[in-house]
Every structure is written in structure tokens, then in C-alpha cells.
Amino acid sequence: MPFTRRQFIRIGAAAGGVAAASGLTTNWWNLQAHEIPDPKTDGDHVVPTFCELCFWKCGVLAHVKNGRVTKIVGNPAHPLSRGRICPRGTGAAALLYDPDRLKQPLLRRSKRGQQVFEAVSWSAALDETAKQMDAIRTKYGPEAFALFTHGWGGSWFTRLMQAYGSPNIAAPSYAQCRGPRDVAFTMTFGQGLGSPESIDIENARCITLLGSHLGENMHNTQVQEFAEAIGKGAQLVVVDPRFSTAASKAKYWLPIKPGTDIALLLAWMNVIIDEKRYDAEYVTKYATGFDELTKHVASKTPEWAYPITGIPAEKIRETARFIAGFRPASLIHPGRHATWYGDDTQRMRAVGILAALLGSWGRRGGYILPSAMELPKYPGKAAHTAAVAADRKQPSLYPLADETLASGVCDATIPGQSSYQLHGWLVYGTNLMQSLPDPRNTEKAIQALDFIAAIDVLPAEITGWSDVVLPESTYLERYDDAWSPAYKQPFIAVRQPAVQPMYDSKPGWWIARQLAERLGVDDYFDWTDPRQVIDWRLKAAHQDPGKVFLNGVVEGQRVPVCEEDGLQLSFDTPSKKIELHSATLAAAGFPPIPDYTPHEEPPAGMFRLLFGRAPTHTFGRTTNNRFLGSVYGENEVWINSIAAKSLAGFEDRPLKNGEYIVLENQDGIRSAKVKAKVTERIRGDAVYLVHGWGHTSNGLKFAKGRGASDSTLVTRYATDPIMGGTGMSVNFVRVVRVEA
Amino acid sequence: MRFNVIKKRYAMAVDTRRCVGCSACSLACKAENDLPIEGFRSWVETETKGTFPNLAMEIRSERCEQCSNAACVSNCPTGASHYSKGGVVLVDRDLCTGCKACVAACPFSARYIHPDGYADKCTFCLHRVERGQQVACAENCPTKSLTFGDANDPESDIARLLRERQWKQLDTAAGTKPNLYYLV
Numbered sequence: 062m063p064f065t066r067r068q069f070i071r072i073g074a075a076a077g078g079v080a081a082a083s084g085l086t087t088n089w090w091n092l093q094a095h096e097i098p099d100p101k102t103d104g105d106h107v108v109p110t111f112c113e114l115c116f117w118k119c120g121v122l123a124h125v126k127n128g129r130v131t132k133i134v135g136n137p138a139h140p141l142s143r144g145r146i147c148p149r150g151t152g153a154a155a156l157l158y159d160p161d162r163l164k165q166p167l168l169r170r171s172k173r174g175q176q177v178f179e180a181v182s183w184s185a186a187l188d189e190t191a192k193q194m195d196a197i198r199t200k201y202g203p204e205a206f207a208l209f210t211h212g213w214g215g216s217w218f219t220r221l222m223q224a225y226g227s228p229n230i231a232a233p234s235y236a237q238c239r240g241p242r243d244v245a246f247t248m249t250f251g252q253g254l255g256s257p258e259s260i261d262i263e264n265a266r267c268i269t270l271l272g273s274h275l276g277e278n279m280h281n282t283q284v285q286e287f288a289e290a291i292g293k294g295a296q297l298v299v300v301d302p303r304f305s306t307a308a309s310k311a312k313y314w315l316p317i318k319p320g321t322d323i324a325l326l327l328a329w330m331n332v333i334i335d336e337k338r339y340d341a342e343y344v345t346k347y348a349t350g351f352d353e354l355t356k357h358v359a360s361k362t363p364e365w366a367y368p369i370t371g372i373p374a375e376k377i378r379e380t381a382r383f384i385a386g387f388r389p390a391s392l393i394h395p396g397r398h399a400t401w402y403g404d405d406t407q408r409m410r411a412v413g414i415l416a417a418l419l420g421s422w423g424r425r426g427g428y429i430l431p432s433a434m435e436l437p438k439y440p441g442k443a444a445h446t447a448a449v450a451a452d453r454k455q456p457s458l459y460p461l462a463d464e465t466l467a468s469g470v471c472d473a474t475i476p477g478q479s480s481y482q483l484h485g486w487l488v489y490g491t492n493l494m495q496s497l498p499d500p501r502n503t504e505k506a507i508q509a510l511d512f513i514a515a516i517d518v519l520p521a522e523i524t525g526w527s528d529v530v531l532p533e534s535t536y537l538e539r540y541d542d543a544w545s546p547a548y549k550q551p552f553i554a555v556r557q558p559a560v561q562p563m564y565d566s567k568p569g570w571w572i573a574r575q576l577a578e579r580l581g582v583d584d585y586f587d588w589t590d591p592r593q594v595i596d597w598r599l600k601a602a603h604q605d606p607g608k609v610f611l612n613g614v615v616e617g618q619r620v621p622v623c624e625e626d627g628l629q630l631s632f633d634t635p636s637k638k639i640e641l642h643s644a645t646l647a648a649a650g651f652p653p654i655p656d657y658t659p660h661e662e663p664p665a666g667m668f669r670l671l672f673g674r675a676p677t678h679t680f681g682r683t684t685n686n687r688f689l690g691s692v693y694g695e696n697e698v699w700i701n702s703i704a705a706k707s708l709a710g711f712e713d714r715p716l717k718n719g720e721y722i723v724l725e726n727q728d729g730i731r732s733a734k735v736k737a738k739v740t741e742r743i744r745g746d747a748v749y750l751v752h753g754w755g756h757t758s759n760g761l762k763f764a765k766g767r768g769a770s771d772s773t774l775v776t777r778y779a780t781d782p783i784m785g786g787t788g789m790s791v792n793f794v795r796v797v798r799v800e801a
Numbered sequence: 802m803r804f805n806v807i808k809k810r811y812a813m814a815v816d817t818r819r820c821v822g823c824s825a826c827s828l829a830c831k832a833e834n835d836l837p838i839e840g841f842r843s844w845v846e847t848e849t850k851g852t853f854p855n856l857a858m859e860i861r862s863e864r865c866e867q868c869s870n871a872a873c874v875s876n877c878p879t880g881a882s883h884y885s886k887g888g889v890v891l892v893d894r895d896l897c898t899g900c901k902a903c904v905a906a907c908p909f910s911a912r913y914i915h916p917d918g919y920a921d922k923c924t925f926c927l928h929r930v931e932r933g934q935q936v937a938c939a940e941n942c943p944t945k946s947l948t949f950g951d952a953n954d955p956e957s958d959i960a961r962l963l964r965e966r967q968w969k970q971l972d973t974a975a976g977t978k979p980n981l982y983y984l985v
Contacts, residue, residue, distance in 0.1 A: 095883055095893045099928035100835040132832040135941060145943045151828040276821030281943055288819040288944030304849075306821050309858035316854045676823035688831070691838050692824045701853060741853045 102131040108559040109136050109613025111544065113212055113536035114149040114156070115679040116234070116256065118544060119281050120614050121146060121153070123537055123559035130154045130537055130559055139614045140282075140550040141257065147279035148677045148689065155688030156518065156535055157563070161762050163520055163532035164564035173508060176525040176759050183567065183575075190529050191579030193512035194225065197485040198580075203227045204448035205484045207470045211491035213556070214533070216542045217573035218489045218516070223444035224577055224585030229451055229483060231467035233496040236786050242399040244461050244784045245409030248643050250422055251633030252430075254395055255547055261623070262286035262394075264426035267387035269298040271322050271412065273396035276306040278674040280397070296387065298380055300325065302671065303699065303749055304742035313380050318371040319669050319747050319790060320402050320660040325377065326411035327657060328366035331358040332381035333418055340388055340420030347630060348417055350642025350654070357654045369657065388419040390426025398673075403779025403788035406461070407655040410643070414655070417639045423630040425623045430630075434553050434617035436545035437601040439594045442585050451479040452785070459785035460649045466785040471497055474506035484511040489569070490533075492521035495681045495753060495770060498778040498787045516572060519685055520760025532566040534558075539568035540591040543598055543609075551617035553602060555595060555609055651783055660779075660791065662746075666709050667727070667793040668700075669747040672771040681753035685764040696754040696768035697738040698724060700796065704745040705737070708796050716796065724748070724794040726774045733757075734799060735769035748794060810869070811887030811925050812952035812980040813939070814962045815862050820946040822847055822860035826938035830864075833926065833937035837916050842923040843938055859985075862938070862946060865890065865911035865923035866971065866979030873903035873912065873920075882920070887951065888980065889927055894919045908975040925949065952980065 104124030112119045112133075120139020124131045133153045137144030166186030171177030197206050203226035208218055210232050222230050243253030254260070262268060263286035275287050287307075291297070297311035300322065308314040317325060333339050334355050344351050363374035363381075370377075384391050393416045399405045413422075421427025452469030453459055459466070471493070473479035474486070486507075494500045507513055507526050515527040524530045533539075541556040562568065570591045577583045588594055596606040609615045621628035634640050647653040663669050677693045678684060705716040716722065718739040724732040733755045743749055755770030779788035822845045830836070830843045843864035850857045871890050874882045881896035882903050892903075897919035904912045904920060915921040926936040930949075934940070939947035950959035959982075962968075968982040 095885060095891060097885060097891065097927045097931060098894065098924060100833065102833055102835050131835070134829070145941050145945075146825065146829075147943055148823050148825040148828045151825060151832050151941070154832070276823065279823055279825075279943070284821060284823070285943050285945075288821070288946065292816075292819055292945070304853075304856050304858065306858075306860065309856070309860070310818065314854070314856075676821070676825075677828075687838055688828065691831070691841075692827060703853070740849075741851065741856055742849060742858075744853070 102126075104131055108557065109611075110536065110556045110559060111139070111554045111613065112146065112150045112153060113214070114153055114683060116212065117141065117280050117282070118213060118554070119146055119150055120554055121150060122613070125559050128560060130157055136613050138612055139554065140548060140552050140616065142281060143285060145281070145285065147281045147284070148692065149279065149679055149683055150281070152683065152686045152689040153535070153537060155686050156683075157537050157560070159519065159685060159687070161520065161685055161760055162518060162564065162566070163524065163530060164566065166532060166565070167530040169528045173528070174504070174526050178530065183565065186529050186531060187572075187575050187579060190514050190531070191576055193528070194485060194576070194580060197511055198225065201484050202448070204229060204446060204451070205482065206487070207231065207474075207483050207485070208487045208489065209233070209467055209470070209491050209493060210489040211496070212489070213544065214536070214539070214541050214569040215489045217570045218487060220585060221573040221577055224442070224582035225580060226446050228446045228448055229465065229470050231452065231465040231470045233467040233491055233493070235464040236462075236466040236468050236784070237400055237496060237498070237789075238398050240400070240462070240464065240784055241405035241781055241786045242395055242397070242409045244463065245406045246395070246413050247463070248461070248634070248645060249410055249413035249417065249640055257282055257546060257548055258395060258397070259429050259431055259547065260392060260395065261426050261429045261549070262392060263289050264390060265290055265295055265392035266390040266426055267296045267298065267384055267392070269300070269384055269391070269393045270307050271300045271394070271396065272401070273394050274301065274303070274305040274307055274673050275394070277676055278397070279676045296383070298384060302744045302747050313376070313383065315372050315376065315380065316744055318369070318744070319671060321370040321657070323404065323408050323411050323655055324361070324366045324369040324657040325372060326408070326415055327358050327361035327655070328363045328377050329381040329384065330354070330415055330418060331361045332363060332378050333385050334358060336382070338382065338385035339418040343389070343420035344418065347632070348639040348641050349636045350640060353642040354414065354654055369659075385419065389421045389424035391419050391421055392427050393419070393421070400781070400786040401788050401790040402660050403781050403786070403791070404658060405781050405786050405788055406783040407652065411655040414641050417641060422639065423624050423628065425625045427623075429549060429622040430628060431547045431549045431622045432551065432620055433547040434545045434551040435602050436543060436553055436598055439597055441587060448481070451481050451483055454479055456480070459783065461645070462784040468497055468787050469785060471503055471506045474509055476509065486510060486513045488513065488515045488523050488527070490517060492523045492681050494522035494526070495772040498772070498775045498789050500772055501776065516569065518566075520758050521681065522756065522758045524760070525758050531572055532564065533572065534562040534566040534568045538562040538566065540570060540595065542591075543595050549622050550619060552614050553599070553604065553609065553617070554614045557610055646783070649783070663793040667795050668704070669790065670724070670726070670771060670774055670792045670794045671747050671749045671790055672752045673749065675751045678751065678753060681756060681764075684753055684756060684767065685761045687763050690763060694767060695736065696751040697736045698722070698769065699738045699740055699743045699749040701743050701745040702739050702741055705739045710798050711796075721800055723797045723799050724769060724774060725797050726776060727793045728776045730774055730776055731797070732769035732774055733766065737796070748796075808953065809887040809951045810953040810980065811867065811889050811930070812950065812959055812982065813864075813925070813936075814948040814959050814968065814982045814984055816946040816948070816984040817859050817861055818984065819944045820860045820862055821944055822862075823943065825941055825943055826862045826947060829941035830923070830938045834924075836921070840913055840915060840921060842921065861983055862942075863909070864938070864981070866909050866977070866981045867923070867925060868977035868979050870976060870978040872906040872908065872975065872977050876902045876906035878902060885927060886931070887925070889925045891924055891927065892920050892922065908972045908977060909979070
């Protein structure tokens with residue numbers, strides 16, 4: 062038997078003892094040349110691609126050594142990562158090598174939701190999926206089949222639905238996330254904010270965050286610019302019931318009462334207009350409805366807002382002056398996850414109107430107007446469908462929604478909930494049990510389906526509810542379509558495999574194409590290799606595909622993005638001006654200028670449930686990642702330290718920091734056990750959870766049983782009447798002791 | 802020809818104003834150095850002071866302080882812990898018996914015992930620095946909070962930062978002469 066290294070050292074130490082005894086001291090060792098340890102994680106080659114650990118899609122370099130990905134680093138040539146990636150991005154190799162990955166296609170062999178499956182061949186799984194999709198098409202028409210999608214790889218399945226003939230393509234990222242924001246900005250300025258958001262954090266001199274916890278949400282480039290702005294001395298005003306990371310860096314932290322942001326925004330406008338601190342020249346030149354706005358906010362004084370928001374009038378006045386003092390480079394950050402209370406479009410309108418008063422739209426350090434590099438669409442047959450989406454009960458509902466509502470598509474699956482019923486789902490990359498509100502309703506919808514298939518990398522809960530599970534390759538093992546977003550530094554980025562697909566996983570493009578073939582619509586996929594599509598598009602964009610794939614990205618010419626650059630501002634609204642007062646909203650029966658309406662408050666003994674992000678995780682998608690879990694391996698419920706002292710049921714022994722408790726909501730729904738974080742850093746009327754924990758899927762061997770799921774507790778939501786968003790911060794919970 | 806007689810003193814400045822505590826440093830380090838899942842050579846500390854709503858919080862990305870008068874080196878019975886280039890404290894794995902004397906001696910809790918039996922800690926990525934590359938955590942930090950360099954070179958970024966910014970050090974009472982500076 063060869064010596065192990067440790068045995069060798071023991072022998073060496075014994076020899077050293079002899080040496081010491083013979084008069085040599087331990088200094089003898091220091092005469093030795095010590096080697097500098099080299100972990101040798103540099104790849105034998107490096108593959109540039111872009112990340113999919115979240116939707117930000119940063120350019121990365123995958124180091125590959127002997128066919129294994131050793132590490133992921135930022136691509137310095139990519140404008141979104143600038144050579145630096147967020148913690149989640151560093152965990153991509155741990156996703157690739159996650160032992161719990163879906164490894165083979167699966168067919169359900171028990172009741173839906175019982176997670177009993179049989180591993181089958183791809184041809185068996187695809188045949189079954191196509192057979193069911195074909196049956197639904199024949200029996201009810203193609204519109205009865207829906208696609209839920211999240212992530213860049215979803216484009217292949219969107220194409221499949223276009224070929225199949227269904228308009229029911231929905232992403233929870235709209236009605237459960239950024240939808241109200243983009244509708245509000247379209248109403249106000251004629252365009253939404255897109256992704257990455259068209260804001261100029263880097264050059265802002267004052268940044269106001271309302272509920273946005275930048276730094277805890279790691280939209281990489283935004284956080285980079287945030288730090289850059291702080292480094293240059295930018296001031297922060299943070300409005301948040303929680304003392305967030307950003308709040309700790311702020312000149313002003315306003316611990317607002319949850320649900321009252323519109324009142325604060327109106328009071329700020331009141332001060333800024335009353336004291337003539339707005340950009341009068343800008344407003345006169347570009348905006349319409351200023352007189353109506355002035356009249357509207359005349360009574361919305363800081364004194365009016367104080368009892369509503371809990372922020373003293375003087376503090377409101379002081380912060381209004383402070384924010385206005387830096388205009389136009391005073392950025393009222395638009396946030397991203399905007400679905401809070403059901404009046405979210407109006408709140409985001411108030412953000413937009415305030416930005417307009419500050420003259421910060423179209424100005425450096427405010428909202429900028431970038432454009433994308435030309436990247437022509439791959440030619441092919443046009444989408445065909447005879448129907449409108451089934452995502453609302455009557456077509457007249459939510460008149461200003463400009464995308465399909467995922468929650469509505471889910472509802473339309475339950476009989477009698479829509480003008481027509483949906484009977485089949487394809488679910489790509491979104492764990493609907495956590496991404497839609499009220500999982501009980503989602504369960505009900507699933508049980509009403511004729512067929513459901515999920516395409517995913519990991520066995521998220523939704524796969525356990527599926528009839529067929531199709532294991533997709535991770536982003537490090539596949540091609541996806543090229544990307545050319547509107548950004549101040551325009552670029553086109555490409556995704557390419559760093560290694561071959563592991564197990565029996567397949568790239569999304571292959572799965573979609575195979576299904577199209579079996580459904581007889583492969584004339585919509587007149588290519589066999591995704592490089593045909595990508596290379597065609599790159600060439601049409603006058604780029605050399607070889608060069609783009611070599612670098613992972615190609616930059617375009619910068620163009621003016623703000624007035625200071627020489628950009629002429631124009632507004633694609635009905636009046637061709639910034640609409641402080643929206644005739645469109647008035648015509649649709651909504652307040653043309655945002656109004657504050659009170660929301661239900663938590664009953665005695667209960668807290669409002671708020672949720673957010675941790676920098677190391679993306680929703681529930683990364684919670685099984687052992688590498689990322691080594692830093693943050695379960696969520697905690699934040700409870701104010703004073704409130705923790707007077708909890709019902711804790712009279713004999715107060716709640717301890719770190720004690721496991723459960724949360725019970727107003728409908729008697731209980732969470733899994735979750736650790737209490739007793740802290741000064743949150744108001745006493747709300748508790749806070751990082752979203753995405755509390756998994757129940759047996760296949761998620763690491764994540765299962767860790768922390769609590771906020772989604773389970775979101776059994777109620779307030780629907781935004783303007784665009785159908787589901788405001789989810791309207792649930793109340795009590796704290797229940799479980800430890801003896 | 803002039804001989805450079807001033808020795809290099811590798812040091813790091815951690816900007817607590819820029820840092821958001823995202824842990825990208827800890828994880829970039831973990832990936833670069835192929836650390837075991839439970840092993841960390843760098844970590845994030847947050848210190849909150851005050852009571853609601855009058856609060857202050859400091860966020861620090863921490864790692865081995867690379868002390869010039871290191872307790873781990875003087876307490877190492879086998880000579881495994883030693884000063885390497887630029888004063889960086891390294892552990893010679895072949896000499897380390899995993900006795901934990903250094904773990905106990907370190908005032909900064911910067912060391913852990915690797916499952917292979919040796920004491921492990923931040924190396925300032927000397928394997929990279931020797932090749933002219935940046936330390937992995939600083940190279941990746943999304944907020945550019947970490948500045949590594951030779952504090953004895955007045956032209957270096959770190960020397961400039963230490964001249965221009967206010968800074969503090971942790972636990973100087975231990976007298977170990979740490980080489981990490983926290984910009985405040």
C-alpha cells in the first residue's frame with residue numbers, strides 16, 4: 062500500500078523531532094523553498110458565452126479543463142458583466158454538475174403531483190408529448206394549448222407555439238413582476254424600460270430607491286453602476302420598510318409603512334411643485350397635464366401624507382428638496398418587481414411623473430434612451446392563430462395590458478374562467494408553483510388539464526406535477542439564439558456550449574424542433590442546426606459569425622442616449638408629449654393622475670408578508686445549488702426585535718433569534734419551518750422572507766425542506782385593474798412556535 | 802541600474818462604502834482555488850449598530866489579514882506557515898500536520914482545516930499574482946470594492962487609496978500588523 066500524504070507528514074514530523082534533538086531548531090524548516098500553491102483551475106481552453114443563472118444575461122468565460130468546466134468568470138469584453146459577475150453567475154458550474162439534475166426524459170406513472178415517474182427514451186417522451194398536443198389541437202383547436210416560459214432559451218418554444226397556432230404564450234415576468242412598471246412608463250413617456258432597464262445609474266448624483274433593494278438583488282450591471290455612483294459621491298434616498306443594504310448607504314432612509322408609497326410620491330410632488338423646484342422649462346416643453354397635476358397634488362401636502370406613510374412631514378419636505386436639488390441627474394429608480402398592492406401601475410405612473418418633474422427622462426444620470434444593434438429576424442413562416450389569448454375573463458378586462466397574463470392563462474384552465482378553456486400546458490424554465498400566486502389555484506388548474514409537460518434542468522415542483530418531463534441541458538451545454546438588447550453600449554451576444562450535454566439532456570432548440578417535426582409543423586423550423594439561424598442573423602447584421610463566437614460578443618457604435626449627447630427627445634404617446642395626465646387612462650375608466658387608496662392593514666397579532674431577494678439566489682431556481690448554498694443555504698424570516706417580544710403564544714419565553722418557527726397566513730395556510738431573524742432592520746408591522754425557498758420536490762435533495770416558501774402563503778392577491786398584474790404583498794401572517 | 806531595495810508589501814484595501822456584501826468575492830475565490838464546499842478563504846461580515854429606526858451598518862469583505870507579524874507563523878510548530886513573496890503568509894501543505902495551533906492563534910479566524918488535513922486560508926492568489934494577474938476576488942468584485950497591490954509602491958492604486966481615503970484596521974491590539982485596510 063502506498064503512503065498517503067498524511068502518513069508521509071507524520072513520518073516527516075518524526076524525522077524533524079530527531080533533527081530538533083540533534084541541535085537544529087524548527088527554523089531549519091524555513092530554509093526550505095516553499096512552493097506557491099496553484100489550484101490549477103485555469104482552463105485548457107476558455108469558451109465565451111452568456112449566463113442564464115438569472116435573466117440579466119451577463120457575458121461570461123467558461124474555463125474548461127479536460128472536458129470539465131472548472132470555473133466561470135466575467136467576460137471583460139461584454140458590456141453587461143465588464144469582466145465581473147455576480148455571486149450567482151459563479152455558481153454555474155455547480156448547476157452543470159448538480160447531482161440532482163434531470164438526467165433522462167420521464168413519464169408520469171401515478172397521480173399528478175405524486176412525483177412517480179418512469180425514465181424513458183427521448184423518442185418515447187417526445188412521441189407522447191406530440192401525441193397529446195396533437196389530440197388537444199384536434200379536439201379543441203391549437204389555442205387550447207399554452208406555453209409558460211421564462212429565460213432566454215424559451216424562444217425556441219415560443220416558435221413552436223407559433224407553428225402550432227396558439228396565442229397563449231405567457232411569462233410570469235410580466236403580470237407577476239415588471240408588467241405594471243412598463244405599462245405605466247408607456248402611458249407616461251410612450252415606451253417601457255425593457256431589460257436591462259434604460260437608466261443611467263452611473264451618472265446619477267442622487268438615486269432614490271422605492272422598495273428596490275439594489276445590492277440584494279444583483280442585477281449585475283446596475284449594482285456595478287450603483288457602486289460607481291456611490292464612489293463618485295452620489296447621494297441615496299431609500300424608501301423601504303426594511304433597512305436594506307442600500308438603506309445602510311443612504312443619506313435618508315425612510316422606513317415607510319408598506320403600501321403607502323403613492324402617498325409619499327404625491328407629497329413629494331406637492332412640495333416640488335409648490336416650491337417651484339421642478340424643471341419648469343422641461344415640463345413646458347415636453348409635458349402635458351401639468352395644471353391638472355398641480356391641482357391634483359395641491360391637497361397632498363406632507364402633513365396629509367404623514368399619518369398615511371408614517372414619515373414625518375418635515376422629513377418628506379426635506380427629502381423632496383434634497384431629491385430636487387440634484388435634478389436632472391436625480392434618478393427615481395423604477396425597480397423591477399412591481400406587483401405589490403394591485404395599484405402598481407398607478408404607483409409606477411407616480412414614479413414616472415416625478416421623474417418628469419425632475420426633468421430626468423432623456424437626461425444623463427436619469428432615464429436614457431438607448432438603442433439596439435440591428436439583428437434581423439431569421440426569415441420563416443409567420444405565426445398563425447385564429448384566437449386571442451384566453452388570459453382574461455372578458456376581452457375588455459385589463460385594457461392596457463400589452464403582454465399575455467400568466468396568471469390569467471392559469472385561470473383559463475379552470476372551467477368557466479375564461480371565454481374558452483385551456484387543456485394543455487408546456488412549461489419551460491419556470492416553476493409555476495412558486496412563480497404564480499396561490500399555488501392551490503395552480504394545482505386546481507393542473508388537475509383540470511388533459512396534458513402537461515415541463516422542460517427544465519432541475520426537478521422543480523412543477524416537474525412533479527407534469528405528465529412528461531423533458532430534461533434540458535444547462536446554458537453551458539447548449540446554443541441559444543443571439544441577443545441584441547437596447548443598451549447604452551449596444552452589443553450582440555451569443556451563447557454557445559462550453560461542454561457536451563451531460564446525461565441524456567438535450568438543448569431546448571433540439572427539443573422544440575423534434576416536437577415540431579412530430580406535429581407536422583417543421584416547416585417553421587427549416588434548419589437542423591441552430592448555428593444556421595444564429596449565423597444567418599449575424600451575417601444579416603454585417604457581422605462575422607466566427608469572430609462573434611470567438612469573443613462571445615460584438616459591440617456596436619454608441620449613439621446619443623440623452624439630451625446632453627445631442628438626442629432629440631420624442632414621445633410615442635397619443636399627445637406626443639409626456640403625459641402627466643393620461644387621457645388614455647381616463648378613457649379606459651381609470652384615474653388619469655395617480656391617487657392614493659388605502660390598503661387593508663394587518664389585523665392585530667399579524668404582520669404583512671413582504672418578500673425579496675438574496676444576492677446569491679435567483680427565485681427558487683438556484684436554491685438547490687450547493688455552491689451558492691454554502692453562502693446562503695436557507696431563508697430566514699425577518700421580525701422586528703420589539704415586535705418579537707410581544708408575540709401571542711410566546712408569553713412564557715420570547716422568540717429567540719435563530720429559533721425555527723412557522724408562519725400561518727390569514728387563510729390558515731402554514732409555511733414550512735423557517736429560522737427567525739430577530740432584527741432592528743425592519744418595521745414592526747411587516748415580516749420579510751427571501752423568495753424561492755421551502756421546496757417540497759423530492760428530487761431537489763439539497764433544497765427540499767430548507768426554509769419557507771413565501772408563495773405558499775400568497776393565497777390572496779390584489780389584481781391591478783389596468784393591466785392584470787397580481788399584487789402579492791397583501792397577505793398577513795402570524796408567527797407560530799414549533800420548538801418545544 | 803538601480804536595485805529596488807524596498808521590499809514588496811502586498812496589501813488589500815476593502816471599500817466598505819462600495820461593498821454591498823453580495824459574496825461574489827467569497828464564491829469567486831472558492832471557484833478559483835477549488836475549495837471544498839464548506840471551506841471559505843473570504844467571507845462577508847455585516848455589523849449593525851443602533852435601534853430601529855436609527856441604524857448604521859458596515860459591510861466588510863474579509864479574508865486573511867496577511868499580517869506582517871503573524872501569530873499563525875510564530876505559533877506554527879512545523880514551519881508550515883511562513884512568509885512568502887510580498888510578505889504574504891502561506892501554508893506549506895507538505896509540512897502542515899493540521900494541528901490547529903495557527904487556527905487558535907489567528908485573531909481574525911481566517912483559517913479553517915481543509916478536509917485533506919491541512920490548515921487553509923487566503924493566499925492573496927499568489928499563483929495568479931506571480932503570473933501578473935489580479936487576485937480572483939478583486940478581479941471579480943462587481944462593486945470594485947477590493948484593491949490589491951504593493952503598499953510599498955507609492956505609485957500603486959492601493960498606496961494612493963491609503964493616502965487619499967480614511968481607513969481602519971481590525972483588531973490592531975493583537976499587534977500582528979495586518980495588511981488589510983478597510984476604507985470607511
